[in-house]
Amino acid sequence: MATLVPELNPPxxxxxxxxxxxxxxxxxxxxxxxxxxxLDPAFLGIMNDVQQQLREVFRTKNPFTIAxxxxxxxxxxxxLVNLVEPGDTALVCVNGVFSTRMADIVERCGGKLVKLETxxxxxxxxxRIEEALxxxxxxxxxxxxxxxTSTGAQQPIEGLGKLCHQHGALLVVxxxxxxxxVPVEVDGWEADAVYSGTQKCLSCPPGLAPLTxxxxxxxxxKGRKSKCRSWYLDAGMIADYWAEGKRxxxxxxxxxxxxxxxxxxxxxxxxxxxxRFERHRRHSAALMAGVATLGCAPQAQAGHRLASLNxxxxxxxxxxxxxxKAVLLENGIEIGGGLGPLAGKVWRIGLMGESSRQENVLAVxxxxxxxxxxxxxxxRLGAAGAAALEAYAG
Amino acid sequence: MATLVPELNPPxxxxxxxxxxxxxxxxxxxxxxxxxxxLDPAFLGIMNDVQQQLREVFRTKNPFTIAxxxxxxxxxxxxLVNLVEPGDTALVCVNGVFSTRMADIVERCGGKLVKLETxxxxxxxxxRIEEALxxxxxxxxxxxxxxxTSTGAQQPIEGLGKLCHQHGALLVVxxxxxxxxVPVEVDGWEADAVYSGTQKCLSCPPGLAPLTxxxxxxxxxKGRKSKCRSWYLDAGMIADYWAEGKRxxxxxxxxxxxxxxxxxxxxxxxxxxxxRFERHRRHSAALMAGVATLGCAPQAQAGHRLASLNxxxxxxxxxxxxxxKAVLLENGIEIGGGLGPLAGKVWRIGLMGESSRQENVLAVxxxxxxxxxxxxxxxRLGAAGAAALEAYAG
Numbered sequence: 001m002a003t004l005v006p007e008l009n010p011p012x013x014x015x016x017x018x019x020x021x022x023x024x025x026x027x028x029x030x031x032x033x034x035x036x037x038x039l040d041p042a043f044l045g046i047m048n049d050v051q052q053q054l055r056e057v058f059r060t061k062n063p064f065t066i067a068x069x070x071x072x073x074x075x076x077x078x079x080l081v082n083l084v085e086p087g088d089t090a091l092v093c094v095n096g097v098f099s100t101r102m103a104d105i106v107e108r109c110g111g112k113l114v115k116l117e118t119x120x121x122x123x124x125x126x127x128r129i130e131e132a133l134x135x136x137x138x139x140x141x142x143x144x145x146x147x148x149t150s151t152g153a154q155q156p157i158e159g160l161g162k163l164c165h166q167h168g169a170l171l172v173v174x175x176x177x178x179x180x181x182v183p184v185e186v187d188g189w190e191a192d193a194v195y196s197g198t199q200k201c202l203s204c205p206p207g208l209a210p211l212t213x214x215x216x217x218x219x220x221x222k223g224r225k226s227k228c229r230s231w232y233l234d235a236g237m238i239a240d241y242w243a244e245g246k247r248x249x250x251x252x253x254x255x256x257x258x259x260x261x262x263x264x265x266x267x268x269x270x271x272x273x274x275x276r277f278e279r280h281r282r283h284s285a286a287l288m289a290g291v292a293t294l295g296c297a298p299q300a301q302a303g304h305r306l307a308s309l310n311x312x313x314x315x316x317x318x319x320x321x322x323x324x325k326a327v328l329l330e331n332g333i334e335i336g337g338g339l340g341p342l343a344g345k346v347w348r349i350g351l352m353g354e355s356s357r358q359e360n361v362l363a364v365x366x367x368x369x370x371x372x373x374x375x376x377x378x379x380r381l382g383a384a385g386a387a388a389l390e391a392y393a394g
Numbered sequence: 395m396a397t398l399v400p401e402l403n404p405p406x407x408x409x410x411x412x413x414x415x416x417x418x419x420x421x422x423x424x425x426x427x428x429x430x431x432x433l434d435p436a437f438l439g440i441m442n443d444v445q446q447q448l449r450e451v452f453r454t455k456n457p458f459t460i461a462x463x464x465x466x467x468x469x470x471x472x473x474l475v476n477l478v479e480p481g482d483t484a485l486v487c488v489n490g491v492f493s494t495r496m497a498d499i500v501e502r503c504g505g506k507l508v509k510l511e512t513x514x515x516x517x518x519x520x521x522r523i524e525e526a527l528x529x530x531x532x533x534x535x536x537x538x539x540x541x542x543t544s545t546g547a548q549q550p551i552e553g554l555g556k557l558c559h560q561h562g563a564l565l566v567v568x569x570x571x572x573x574x575x576v577p578v579e580v581d582g583w584e585a586d587a588v589y590s591g592t593q594k595c596l597s598c599p600p601g602l603a604p605l606t607x608x609x610x611x612x613x614x615x616k617g618r619k620s621k622c623r624s625w626y627l628d629a630g631m632i633a634d635y636w637a638e639g640k641r642x643x644x645x646x647x648x649x650x651x652x653x654x655x656x657x658x659x660x661x662x663x664x665x666x667x668x669x670r671f672e673r674h675r676r677h678s679a680a681l682m683a684g685v686a687t688l689g690c691a692p693q694a695q696a697g698h699r700l701a702s703l704n705x706x707x708x709x710x711x712x713x714x715x716x717x718x719k720a721v722l723l724e725n726g727i728e729i730g731g732g733l734g735p736l737a738g739k740v741w742r743i744g745l746m747g748e749s750s751r752q753e754n755v756l757a758v759x760x761x762x763x764x765x766x767x768x769x770x771x772x773x774r775l776g777a778a779g780a781a782a783l784e785a786y787a788g
Contacts, residue, residue: 004664005656010427011436012428017431022429023428031426032426034417040407070468071463072645206432207650229623252414256601256654257648266398
């Protein structure tokens with residue numbers, strides 16, 4: 001018999017990476033509440049609360065607005081596996097890791113994949129999408145990432161839903177890194193399937209994927225010619241589980257995670273969405289003013305930068321991994337590195353939900369200064385923080 | 395704007411249904427520990443701990459022994475979607491809700507389904523499986539449920555792995571309601587894919603699905619002709635995420651749930667598996683002695699009854715739902731009703747993990763007596779508890 005593992009005692013970290021973000025003590029406490037059964041009438045009431053809260057945060061009236069029992073990627077798979085049937089054409093706007101993942105999933109669904117590629121950090125022009133819709137007609141699904149966590153780019157969605165519908169297509173939008181931190185307008189966009197994760201701007205631990213489907217998307221689900229390839233993510237069955245008055249047993253919901261999500265959404269709605277978006281903008285602007293003094297340029301296209309996830313280029317001549325490691329192990333702050341073609345080239349600093357605060361902006365700027373100076377860069381200590389404070393002063 | 399939802403304040407329940415079971419305060423406390431990032435070296439150490447613990451509980455040396463980021467049904471889907479390719483023959487032993495679900499998933503994977511049906515509550519004879527293996531050769535996968543949560547039947551698995559391998563098939567076993575409460579012997583059985591849930595005999599909240607794959611199963615995964623239909627559950631990619639030294643980013647693990655699972659497995663291994671199995675047997679025997687005085691016969695075949703999940707027939711002439719509702723709302727105890735063809739006919743009383751205790755046996759027997767008496771049944775109050783105490787006295 002192997003040795004028993006010791007008591008859980010993880011080090012304390014300030015989470016400023018691409019997620020998870022910091023979690024409020026209120027949410028941690030909600031998770032430690034003793035469990036109800038997943039079919040208990042009291043738990044069904046809690047599910048109703050979460051649906052109501054998610055509709056507010058997504059800004060939608062969609063009855064099908066739920067939390068998928070998996071992390072954000074399960075939300076992505078749920079959206080696509082329900083809407084893309086074998087032989088359906090799906091147009092994916094590819095400009096980062098998560099849109100690349102969407103393309104991969106489309107192929108696994110048996111869909112006919114059309115990739116509309118744009119350099120990483122750029123956004124996709126609506127005129128190009130329109131052109132591709134015409135060229136590849138009929139297109140069943142158009143899929144875009146609103147907030148590309150791998151590049152820090154924010155895709156404009158305004159008008160895209162209408163455009164898709166004019167061409168008979170459904171619009172799928174990934175809002176994993178925007179929901180609750182950057183404006184998401186499901187009904188305003190006329191989007192048909194929009195999913196997110198809990199561990200970003202909602203500041204809840206990872207484990208659930210908010211998902212909303214428009215009536216038009218549900219029609220497509222009901223009209224499928226073949227069964228959904230996933231039993232676990234079958235939207236028809238999940239709809240019957242979440243629908244008030246039905247609650248047909250499908251699978252056991254992750255009860256403690258639902259408690260956590262409910263509490264994190266209470267916090268989001270207490271602050272108010274507009275105040276929250278403004279807070280995310282303010283701290284991102286201060287951070288970007290600070291990192292500019294360190295010679296770090298933004299990776300994302302001007303005018304299309306996410307406030308929640310700040311992707312910045314590592315200064316020329318700096319080896320990124322040792323700096324990031326020192327920031328983690330010496331300063332106790334997690335920031336992210338680059339993925340795919342951006343590996344070694346960028347840092348990704350998340351200021352999401354609870355993490356989006358002035359003291360965190362100053363802490364990470366100080367840590368970067370210290371570690372860059374140790375690595376021999378000509379850094380003037382305190383300059384980055386000063387620039388951030390100037391930005392706050394406006 | 396809708397009204398804010400009130401503070402989380404669920405009623406207190408004793409969970410003696412088919413899951414979730416009661417969760418130890420130690421596990422609830424572990425969930426409230428502030429989060430690490432999912433790629434933090436300290437979190438990777440925690441993943442190693444969980445893998446080591448799961449190998450002990452599954453009784454296996456399989457390197458691929460992990461927790462899938464979803465509930466037990468995600469574990470089922472993960473096992474099947476990775477092993478069943480379009481056109482592969484899969485033999486499913488169907489005798490309850492969960493084996494019926496396996497059959498459904500096989501079809502969604504594009505597999506050629508062979509159903510070996512047995513009445514609900516009975517187990518499948520190995521000779522019949524052998525016959526079916528010969529008749530339908532070549533069979534790629536044989537799938538059985540070790541612990542049928544819908545009927546309380548325990549399928550004998552001894553010898554089945556060898557039999558499958560003699561016919562070139564892989565053995566998939568569902569241990570959702572047995573792992574940690576009833577002997578599970580992954581290597582002893584020569585099983586190839588075995589999954590479970592966390593919210594049953596492990597007494598952890600729902601949200602993860604322990605899964606172990608034999609080297610033979612991994613060979614089949616690597617030798618697939620087509621990509622796995624699920625990106626989220628793709629065992630090849632998940633293996634690279636969990637493999638020490640690789641930790642290739644796949645998706646964000648549900649960190650707080652991993653903390654909870656680690657703590658619940660510490661508790662399981664502190665008690666010791668054999669002591670735990672004996673405890674489950676003892677309390678189940680006492681419960682069954684008690685319910686016999688109420689006129690409730692066991693649903694499962696004699697000699698094949700689960701200690702963790704006691705499925706008993708509702709006495710003739712009793713309407714089951716109002717009794718179960720009163721036990722929940724007046725006595726604060728959750729028990730389960732029947733599913734599918736057993737709806738209205740059985741109660742399912744879980745004595746799993748933390749729930750398997752003498753005081754809980756006495757509590758549920760007392761509650762059933764009270765509610766049956768109120769419903770006009772000729773019940774002698776205290777008789778069921780007395781019978782249980784006699785059983786404990788041996």
